[in-house]
Amino acid sequence: MPLTLRLAVRDWDYLTPLALGDVSSPRLNLVIDRVGTLVSNVAKDEAHDAAEMSFSRYTQLRHDGDESIVGIPNFIMRGFRHRCVITTKNSPITELGQLKGKRIGVTGWRDSGNTWTRAALRREGVGVEDATWFAGRLTEAHPITDRLDGFGRPGRIEAAPGERPMVDLLRAGELDAVFTPFMPDGFYAEDSGLRHVLENYRGAEIDYFNEVGYVPGMHLIAFKADFVSEHPWVMDEISELVDESQRVWLSKRRKYADTTPWIIEELGRVSQDLPASWNASGFAVNEKMIADFAEELHAQGILPKLLTPADLFPLHKRGE
The missing domain is CATH 3.40.190.10 (Periplasmic binding protein-like II)
Structure with a gap:
């Protein structure tokens, strides 16, 4: 049987x-x-x-x-995770290395995807200590939960201010970039005001594969x-x-x-x-x-x- x-x-x-x-x-x-x-x-x-x-x-x-x-x-x-870093269309940031010293939002600190995205940044010279991080929900539709998971550090890794959605913080200029495994609804609409940090993320991801092999x-x-x-x-x-x-x-x-x-x-x-x-x-x-x-x-x-x-x-x- x-x-x-x-x-x-x-x-x-x-x-x-x-x-x-x-x-x-x-x-x-x-x-x-x-x-x-x-x-x-x-x-x-x-x-x-x-x-x-x-x-x-x-x-x-x-x-x-x-x-x-x-x-x-x-x-x-x-x-690949290079595509998972987004910003506003009017942002001057077009390379991962430009995120040094910036304010970055993440949907969950220990998440596997965000760990790999931070790895991609680390390869470009941006480590955990080189930015200010905020963990929170991506949009209003997402639940308010503990996304720090015990890894918060005042002044370095904190919860999103007022539990506000990170897309709202990004549009308001209070964040410089956001890590997200899934694009927010309407992201690809002409009037979304949002874009990938890397215009040619596919090229960056192919280069990454050729370097690491996976x-x-x-x-x-x-x-x-x-x-x-x-x-x-x-x-x-x-x-x-x-x-x-x-x-x-x-x-x-x-x-x-x-x-x-x-x-x-x-x-x-x-x-x-x-x-x-x-x-x-x-x-x-x-x-x-x-x-x-x-x-x-x-x-x-x-x-x-x-x-x-x-x-x-x-x-x-x-x-x-």
């Missing part, structure tokens, strides 16, 4: 073949729960056996010696450790299913290319600009990216101890 596994993930389009059953395993009865908000800790969630999880929060648990969850080096969400990973799949202990084969099985779902999805996008007027051109450009392995799963192929992320968490003061890739993925470390 197939093993039932309850998996919570965001509604990623490339998982559609898996969600519909076009990609399946005779060993698994996979129940996919599409969620808008990530499960913070699947070990404490009775509704799921595995879940999409922030790489940063997963790393924090491993750092703290919490072995109630175990992750697989299959990064279900990846993305597309940054933000989210992975984490399992209840007890579940994996009882069914040790299940992690590799899920990883293979996710990979196959992505292959099937990409094949169909190339065939049924009328989803948007030019999606076929975009898929072609990705093939030209990046190797086919840009989103490959597995420990060895992602080891450098994992190590760099751990280094950033340490350098940015989020984790006191520097972890190794083997610390983070003990069941997948090289040679085992």
Whole structure:
């Protein structure tokens, strides 16, 4: 009888073949729960056996010696971050290095994406101590929550003034730039008054890839450790299913290319600009990216101890 596994993930389009059953395993009865908000800790969630999880929060648990969850080096969400820095259309800032000494808003201090964005700035000479940071909600529609997560420092890292939306602060000239993983509604409208800091962010991201050799990973799949202990084969099985779902999805996008007027051109450009392995799963192929992320968490003061890739993925470390 197939093993039932309850998996919570965001509604990623490339998982559609898996969600519909076009990609399946005779060993698994996979129940996919599409969620808008990530499960913070699947070990404490009775509704799921595995879940999409922030790489940063997963790393924090491993750092703290919490072995109630175990992750697989299959990064279900990846993305470059140069595009995620926005400013106003009348701002003179056009390069990341120009943010030194400026006021920068972030949607969450320890978030994986914002950690990678700060890493991109650090490569341009702008470290945590080189700017003034404010954590807050992006727009009025977003909830007021604690986005400092214990990392606040008066005069350096503070909550957004009066919990005002950061887009409003940006437009009012009280912030010079904002980090955001998702563009605010209306961002691309002619009258939005907002733009990416980097006009040619794609070029910057290609250069970044050529320098570091990877597309940054933000989210992975984490399992209840007890579940994996009882069914040790299940992690590799899920990883293979996710990979196959992505292959099937990409094949169909190339065939049924009328989803948007030019999606076929975009898929072609990705093939030209990046190797086919840009989103490959597995420990060895992602080891450098994992190590760099751990280094950033340490350098940015989020984790006191520097972890190794083997610390983070003990069941997948090289040679085992």
